[in-house]
Amino acid sequence: MTLIAAMPNFKELLPLVQLACEAxxxxxxxxxxxxxxxxxxxxIKEIGNGxxxxxxxxxxxxxxxxxxGTQFTDGFSLKQxxxxxxxxxxxxxxIPGFAMDGYATPLWSLxxxxxxxxxPRTYIVGHSMGGIRTLxxxxxxxxxxxxxRVALAPPCGADKRFAEFMDAKYGSPMVIGREKxxxxxxxxxAPCFIQQYPVLHIENATPSWVEKWPWWDESIExxxxxxxxxxxxxxxx
Numbered sequence: 198m199t200l201i202a203a204m205p206n207f208k209e210l211l212p213l214v215q216l217a218c219e220a221x222x223x224x225x226x227x228x229x230x231x232x233x234x235x236x237x238x239x240x241i242k243e244i245g246n247g248x249x250x251x252x253x254x255x256x257x258x259x260x261x262x263x264x265x266g267t268q269f270t271d272g273f274s275l276k277q278x279x280x281x282x283x284x285x286x287x288x289x290x291x292i293p294g295f296a297m298d299g300y301a302t303p304l305w306s307l308x309x310x311x312x313x314x315x316x317p318r319t320y321i322v323g324h325s326m327g328g329i330r331t332l333x334x335x336x337x338x339x340x341x342x343x344x345x346r347v348a349l350a351p352p353c354g355a356d357k358r359f360a361e362f363m364d365a366k367y368g369s370p371m372v373i374g375r376e377k378x379x380x381x382x383x384x385x386x387a388p389c390f391i392q393q394y395p396v397l398h399i400e401n402a403t404p405s406w407v408e409k410w411p412w413w414d415e416s417i418e419x420x421x422x423x424x425x426x427x428x429x430x431x432x433x434x
Contacts, residue, residue, distance in 0.1 A: 207432040212236040212256060213347050214429045217322040218422035221252050221263035244311045248303035260316040266325030289336045294358030296333055304330045308337040315342050322347045324422045325380060329354035335367045346370035349425050352383040353392045360393055375400040375424060377416035399428045
């Protein structure tokens with residue numbers, strides 16, 4: 198199954214986007230199971246440590262990790278985005294550069310504490326904080342596993358050296374954004390973290406790759422996972 202090309206196969210990727218934008222956010226285990234099953238995936242389990250949560254599935258024999266982003270509420274705000282973020286720098290063994298503590302440490306601790314049923318090819322997907330954690334997950338992936346990373350609306354969470362090392366070793370991720378979503382340039386308080394990837398802009402009838410994301414055009418609505426899924430579904434018609 199080929200995922201990353203000049204332009205992706207939107208129908209082929211739909212189950213991954215659904216997992217990132219729906220099931221990964223579902224707090225009820227039964228509803229999460231039902232959603233995952235409806236995507237044509239096999240539900241394995243959910244794991245969490247209070248700061249990071251992952252829905253583990255199988256899809257056509259491959260492992261899929263759906264990483265939860267910041268939980269949305271009716272009163273969702275920028276303050277909510279900042280509540281669990283720690284801007285300190287952390288490093289990983291033998292990887293140059295650094296990642297952001299608030300994104301990396303809870304994720305890596307969760308993966309260290311659980312037995313993950315890795316398969317030779319593993320898909321990692323997430324939206325928002327789940328998106329940046331998608332990009333950071335390979336630090337804990339065994340050497341013999343090929344990873345495919347699909348990150349929707351990921352904030353900035355690593356410096357250039359760290360991200361380039363990860364890409365050279367594990368392949369470039371697919372990063373997806375909507376036009377007024379501020380998250381692609383967040384956190385603004387830590388300019389050492391960068392968004393270095395071309396972004397697949399999906400919020401129109403003709404999706405395109407954008408080399409540099411616009412700086413700070415705040416819209417909470419444009420960031421919500423339901424908006425991403427709705428736009429993706431339109432591209433599947």
